[in-house]
Amino acid sequence: MLQRNDRDKLITIGLYQQLLGRIGNIPRFWKRAILLAFDAVALSFALWASFALRFGNWTPPNTIDQFVTVLTAPAVAIPIFVRLGLYRAVVRYLPERAMWTIIQAMTIATVCWVVLVFLIEMSGRGVVPRSVPILYWALGTILIGGSRFAAKKLLWPREEASGARRPILIYGAGNAGAQLAAAIARQGGMFVVGFLDDSPRVQGRDVAGIRVFSPSYLSTLREKYGVQEVVLSIPSLTATRRQEIVDQIGGFGLKIRTLPSITDLVSGKYTINQIREIDIDDLLGRSSVPADPALIADMIEGRSIMVTGAGGSIGSELCRLVAKSLPQRLVLFEANEFALYTIERELSEFKNIIIVPVLGSITDGACVRRTLQDNNVQVVFHAAAHKHVPLVEANVLEGVRNNVLGTLSIASLSFELGVETFVLISSDKAVRPTNVMGATKRWAEFIVGHMAAAAAKQQTGQRFTAVRFGNVLGSNGSVVPLFKEQIARGGPVTLTDPEMTRYFMSIHEAAELIVQAGALSKGGDVFLLEMGNPILIKTLAENMIRLAGFSVRSENNPRGDIELVVTGKRPGEKMYEELFYDVSTARKTKHPKIMRALGVVESDRVEQALVNLREALERGNEPEVRRILFDFIQ
Known part of the structure; x- marks a missing residue:
């Protein structure tokens, strides 16, 4: 028989797992909306706290001018965060190097806010002490970066502890790429940072909830997300085109793998096991003739x-x-x-x-x-x-x-x-x-x-x-x-x-x-x-x-x-x-x-x-x- 404490512990674990499942099932759009709303509140709080620390007055904002001043922080910072891709990153798989992106985003946001404050001061609407931007930058960085890594640690402790999931890119945002991304999400071991595709029609859009980038962004994505490999997901790819892609992305020190050719894929469903290493004979350009x-x-x-x-x-x-x-x-x-x-x-x-x-x-x-x-x-x-x-x-x-x-x-x-x-x-x-x-x-x-x-x-x-x-x-x-x-x-x-x-x-x-x-x-x-x-x-x-x-x-x-x-x-x-x-x-x-x-x-x-x-x-x-x-x- 289980002791009462053991039963309570099992119930707690079960509820925790249910909570994680529900959070994981929230549509990507709403996750981004929640993250954006949190950042708006956190940045407003960081600016108010900066003034409070400087003046020693912890009275909440109670005038229109004070509210407007506090709201300038998210108004300036959030467009910058969007531009730098802070809302495209999946918190569950956030690499440690993402902290540098957050610091960079917060620095640019602070500088832009200081420029805005300078223009306000020129209009005669008060003076902001020089220590406030420094305090705002420090508090904002702690709140924005700390919240993301804390969420990753608390909500997905196994991934954080094991470090088993490795970031990858999928080359090809067609049906095969979308099915492969879905298979990776189900089976684990990797997570998809984004798609690479040559077509300008799909670049900048989302496929299966994942952003599609131009291959020219490969260096940036590697630096930003620690991408370790690229999977070619174009089953009809010719040997000549495969060679061109290998030449294009092979200089970044990334492992290159591929899906089998379209003649080998009759079921239309993809599993992780179907991803294979590219053999050197894949690049020979030889036409395949089945044996008699x-x-x-x-x-x-x-x-x-x-x-x-x-x-x-x-x-x-x-x-x-x-x-x-x-x-x-x-x-x-x-x-x-x-x-x-x-x-x-x-x-x-x-x-x-x-x-x-x-x-x-x-x-x-x-x-x-x-x-x-x-x-x-x-x-x-x-x-x-x-x-x-x-x-x-x-x-x-x-x-x-x-x-x-x-x-x-x-x-x-x-x-x-x-x-x-x-x-x-x-x-x-x-x-x-x-x-x-x-x-x-x-x-x-x-x-x-x-x-x-x-x-x-x-x-x-x-x-x-x-x-x-x-x-x-x-x-x-x-x-x-x-x-x-x-x-x-x-x-x-x-x-x-x-x-x-x-x-x-x-x-x-x-x-x-x-x-x-x-x-x-x-x-x-x-x-x-x-x-x-x-x-x-x-x-x-x-x-x-x-x-x-x-x-x-x-x-x-x-x-x-x-x-x-x-x-x-x-x-x-x-x-x-x-x-x-x-x-x-x-x-x-x-x-x-x-x-x-x-x-x-x-x-x-x-x-x-x-x-x-x-x-x-x-x-x-x-x-x-x-x-x-x-x-x-x-």
């Missing part, structure tokens, strides 16, 4: 699939896609123990398929043969390779051994053991290569073409194909993880050359297109993935800095957070990459993002070149290996 389920099912469903390099960035994404597409078996072939453990653990949730982890190297022919035979592999996605350009350039023998002879090993064994489809993951660096990594990828394409010619000659029906594309965002060898690490350390972010460009696509899109290209293969073809327009690495770095909530330090912005430092081009690096040897040879396929080019190769030349390359490798003659490598692909 029939092509993916044709390659994967009910088959035994093997992915080499299964723990790498491309390999692991291929494994995830394959696992979701109902294969009979998925073989994870990986040389790195921890990478293999990580991807196997991730895929263990797929209970309806057989997951087979194999720790081994593609240069180990016995291991490859055993794996293909024991698992009756029907499709091989060959993603295993050394891809880091400077490291392969410094380790030529190992790069050639793994990328060329490793590809030869697994491709020839796949041909021998009757694998139906073999897909090589190639690179745009294979086109007119200037580095060892690119040259080894070109050799790998020749090897796959050689196997395709052998399959066609023997009419085995096997398909050997290569898929060539550019950089993928977030892959282990790309600049994105490096930039993220440098940004997390506070910079600087290093660039090899500010004019260097690269093609980019997301890992998920690349994996989907690889599988679909394999399904389109006729054997002996090289597929080229449509990569959009190349982008400056410098632009990529600047975007990543802004999306992380920092500003770029430059000559125009010497107070920026993170600096870009040019280190110079590394050995073997190209200023720009190409996808085609000859654009005229590329042919469209039924998929708009996939093009086909014939992999023309003379089998006899490939066989002899491989013999020469293997002999040079066995002797450990690096200059000879490099010469053979590049001479053959000229």
